[in-house]
Amino acid sequence: MPRRVTPALLASAVLMAGLVGCSADARKTEGQQAPVEPPPAATPTPQVPAGKAPQRAFAVGVRQLKLNRDGRALPTTLWYPAAGQSGGAAKRSATAAEGRFPVVMFSHGLGGRPDDYATLLTRWAAAGFVVAAPTFPHTSRGADNNVLDVLNQPADVSYALDQVLALNGKADDALRGRLDSERVAAAGHSAGGVTTIGLFTASRDERLDAGVVFAGTALGVGTAFAGAAAPQLFVHGELDEVVEYAAGRAAYDKVPWPKAMLSLPKGDHGRALLSDGATLRVVSDTSVEFLRWSLYGDADARKRIPTDATRGDIATFDDHL
Structure with a gap:
């Protein structure tokens, strides 16, 4: 029986298979040896502010923003730490928890929607991030x-970030004073991974301090990583049927900053991101600790990353953080 493919992933496959097939960077010509490149020049360690991430899990609230950038409708879902008992589903328009929280901008894949990734993004919010x-x-x-x-989406994300951060000073908004505008990351899956890479290359947003790329490639946005050093975490299935693992690895190899790659030997294009399971738990725990380290400056979280990444022999971990 053929394996079930969700509409979002099938649409993503149609997009990315064609794009990867056209990419000169995505794969080597068979039998042709790749040119040897000199190692990248040393780069400064990112100025991650030292601190401690929250030690407890939060309840999670969820709300919608109606955004529009020059006629481009960008309805934006916000997941955020909320007051009350942790656990369970996100609560619509719940009261925000006390504190100031880093912001993570997330970009969905082709044919997807933010809600498709609710399990993962709720876990990020429960750990102390506004997503x-x-x-x-x-x-x-x-x-x-x-x-x-897709090439217009980095600008969409930067615009949405403008509007989200503006809530911090809006007198009547529930997130007033709850956002830490100095600690911001971008993340995305598949076409959203392309969008995320673009935010650190051709469309560099200097407010971003870190990035998380799921099953992404640099096709269309390039690998000219620019600006201040921003740690990057790449996550890619080695059996990805849409964006070849080699294409994701090629983009990762070009990152000149602290970086790590979580490789899933049995992983495909990302079905594990859409529902709970052992693989998602490894991915979510690893990404949470990465964000705790890169945005909160939590040194203990940095120490925990390799252990979370290699738990249960689900993934291998290339660590250059």
Whole structure:
């Protein structure tokens, strides 16, 4: 019986298979030896502010923002730490927890929506992060799936970040005073991974301190990583049927900053991100500790990353953080 493919991943496959097939960077010509490149020049250690991430889990609230960038509708879902008992599903418009929390901008894959990733993003929010996920106008489920519009999405994310951070000073907003605008990351899956890489290359947003790329490639946005050093975590299935593992690895290899790659020997294009299971638990725990370290400056979290990454022999971990 053929394995079940969700509509979001099938659409992503249609997009990315064509793009990867056209990419000169994504694969080597068979039988041709790749040129040997000199090692990248040394780069400064990122100025991660020292601190401690919250030691407890939070309840999670969820709300919607109606955003629009020059006619591009960008409804944005916010998951955030909330007051009350931790655990359970996110509560609509719950009261925000006390504190100031880093912000993570998340970009969905082609044919997807933010809610598809709710299990993962709720865990990030429960760990003490405000997660903002725009629904893109041409690459979300039900849209026209215009592949080339992925190149406009880094600007969409930067605009959405502007609007999210503005809530911090909005007198009547429930998140007033709850956002730490000095600690911001970007993350994304598949086409959203392309978007995320773009935010550190051709469309560098200098407010970003770290990135998490799930099953991404640099096709269309390049590998000219720019600006201040921003640690990167790449997560990629070695059996990815859409974006070849080699393409993700090639982008990762070009990152000149502290970086790590979580490789899933039995992983595909990312089905594990959409529902709970052992693989998602490894991915979520590893990414949470990475964000605790890169945004909160938590040195203990940095020490825990390799242990979480290699738990249960589900993944291997290339650590250059």
